[in-house]
Amino acid sequence: AQSVSQHNHHVILSEAASLELGCNYSYGGTVNLFWYVQYPGQHLQLLLKYFSGDPLVKGIKGFEAEFIKSKFSFNLRKPSVQWSDTAEYFCAVIIYGNNRLAFGKGNQVVVIP
Amino acid sequence: EAGVTQFPSHSVIEKGQTVTLRCDPISGHDNLYWYRRVMGKEIKFLLHFVKESKQDESGMPNNRFLAERTGGTYSTLKVQPAELEDSGVYFCASSRASGSVYEQYFGPGTRLTVT
Numbered sequence: 001a002q003s004v005s006q007h008n009h010h011v012i013l014s015e016a017a018s019l020e021l022g023c024n025y026s027y028g029g030t031v032n033l034f035w036y037v038q039y040p041g042q043h044l045q046l047l048l049k050y051f052s053g054d055p056l057v058k059g060i061k062g063f064e065a066e067f068i069k070s071k072f073s074f075n076l077r078k079p080s081v082q083w084s085d086t087a088e089y090f091c092a093v094i095i096y097g098n099n100r101l102a103f104g105k106g107n108q109v110v111v112i113p
Numbered sequence: 114e115a116g117v118t119q120f121p122s123h124s125v126i127e128k129g130q131t132v133t134l135r136c137d138p139i140s141g142h143d144n145l146y147w148y149r150r151v152m153g154k155e156i157k158f159l160l161h162f163v164k165e166s167k168q169d170e171s172g173m174p175n176n177r178f179l180a181e182r183t184g185g186t187y188s189t190l191k192v193q194p195a196e197l198e199d200s201g202v203y204f205c206a207s208s209r210a211s212g213s214v215y216e217q218y219f220g221p222g223t224r225l226t227v228t
Contacts, residue, residue: 004155032213043116044204044219051214090156094213099144100169101217103156 002027004093006104014112015083021076021107023065023091030096033074035065036103039087047089050074061085083113115139117207117220125226131193134223138187138207144168145188146208146217147180151201162188163211195227 005024013019025031035047048059055067065076074091091104118137126132138145147159159178160170164185173180177196182188192199202224206217 036219043221044206046216049216096213099146099161099211099213100158100172101146101148101156102158103148105153105155 002102004091004102004104006091006107009105009107011107011109012112013081013109016080017111019076019078019081019085019109021089021091021109023074023076023104025072025074025091025093025102027072027093027095027102032094032096033065033067034092034094034101035059035063035074035076036090036092037087038090039084044090047076081109081111083111085109086111117205117218119203119205119220119223121223122221123224123226125228126195127228128197129194131191132195132225134190134192134203134225136188136190136205136207136220138205139218142207142209142218143185144208144211144215144217145182146206147188147190148204148206149201150204150222151198156204159190168211192225195225197227200225200227 007022033050036044037047038044048057050057050067058064063078089107092101120135143164145162148156150156158172161168162182165182179191202222204222205220208215208217
């Protein structure tokens with residue numbers, strides 16, 4: 001079945017540590033890729049997106065993600081996290097020509113001051 | 114600019130009862146989406162409106178769920194009769210137009226608990 005996979009659903013790390021969250025998808029063909037974030041008590045909001053071009057995408061708050069087509073992956077990274085990065089992070093895919101976001105299960109990230 | 118709003122924020126109902134969730138999209142956004150997150154699972158697409166028309170309702174779980182968007186403004190999602198497995202967070206999102214290039218803006222969600 002077509003799906004979006006996120007591993008390590010609960011991540012705990014200290015401030016200044018580096019963060020990498022994996023995302024793999026199983027859809028063939030052209031896809032558009034997204035990372036959404038939900039901070040405690042807030043709405044889901046877009047962190048970054050990839051449609052085409054440079055596979056290294058930079059988003060808000062120092063986050064970046066790399067699209068590796070051969071690996072069907074779109075991993076999210078931040079070199080040095082802050083306490084305010086505590087949130088749930090969701091990888092999502094839209095198949096080209098579609099409008100439906102297909103989400104992974106999310107990564108709950110807790111940053112300890 | 115006001116964001117996507119949803120009402121109520123929480124609802125607790127008994128199995129067999131009816132619940133209606135409301136979503137007000139961002140003004141001027143023709144596209145409206147409903148998603149659901151059952152506890153422990155991923156957020157799943159339910160359906161997509163373009164103005165008042167259902168563009169894609171492939172994610173609706175069964176005929177106990179009815180979504181409407183009369184007049185192409187706000188939308189309602191009715192669950193009748195509710196079952197235990199309907200518990201979860203129901204998200205609404207809106208976008209200015211169709212196509213993945215247009216960001217979907219999410220509301221805060223309605224947490225539905227069926228007891």
